[in-house]
Amino acid sequence: MAVFHPDPEIIGPAEGHEARVRSRFWRTVRKAIAAVPFMDEVVAAYYCALDPETPASVRATLLAALAYFVIPFDVVPDFILGLGFSDDITVLITAITMVRRHIGDRHRAAARAALGRVTEQT
Numbered sequence: 001m002a003v004f005h006p007d008p009e010i011i012g013p014a015e016g017h018e019a020r021v022r023s024r025f026w027r028t029v030r031k032a033i034a035a036v037p038f039m040d041e042v043v044a045a046y047y048c049a050l051d052p053e054t055p056a057s058v059r060a061t062l063l064a065a066l067a068y069f070v071i072p073f074d075v076v077p078d079f080i081l082g083l084g085f086s087d088d089i090t091v092l093i094t095a096i097t098m099v100r101r102h103i104g105d106r107h108r109a110a111a112r113a114a115l116g117r118v119t120e121q122t
Helices: 014-032 039-050 056-070 086-102 105-121
Strands: none
Touching (some): 014 105, 039 086, 056 086
16 A cells, blocks of 8 residues: 655654644644535544554554644645635545545544534534
C-alpha cells in the first residue's frame, strides 16, 4: 500500500505529526465542521490514527493528512471564505479512501460521540 506524504515544508517533519494533530485537531474541527461534509469520517480517521492497533503505515498516512488539515496556512489558507478547506478536503478524502478498511466501527462510534459533544458546545 502506498503511503501518502504531503509536502514536509508545509506541515513539518513526520515525527511531529501526532503531537501537532492532537494539539490542534478539535479547534480545527470546530472551524471546519460546516465546510467539510464528511466530518464524521475525518474524526473517525483521527481515532484510527491514534489507535495503537492501527498498522504503522496507516497511522502515518492518516497523521500526515490530519496534520495538513490542522495547519492553518497551507496551499489554500483556511481563513479564505468558501475555499479555505477545499485543499484539506482533497487531502483528507485521498487519505481516508486509501485506508478506509482500517477505520473500524469503534472509531466511527467514538467519532459520533465526540461530534455530538462538539455540536452541543457550538
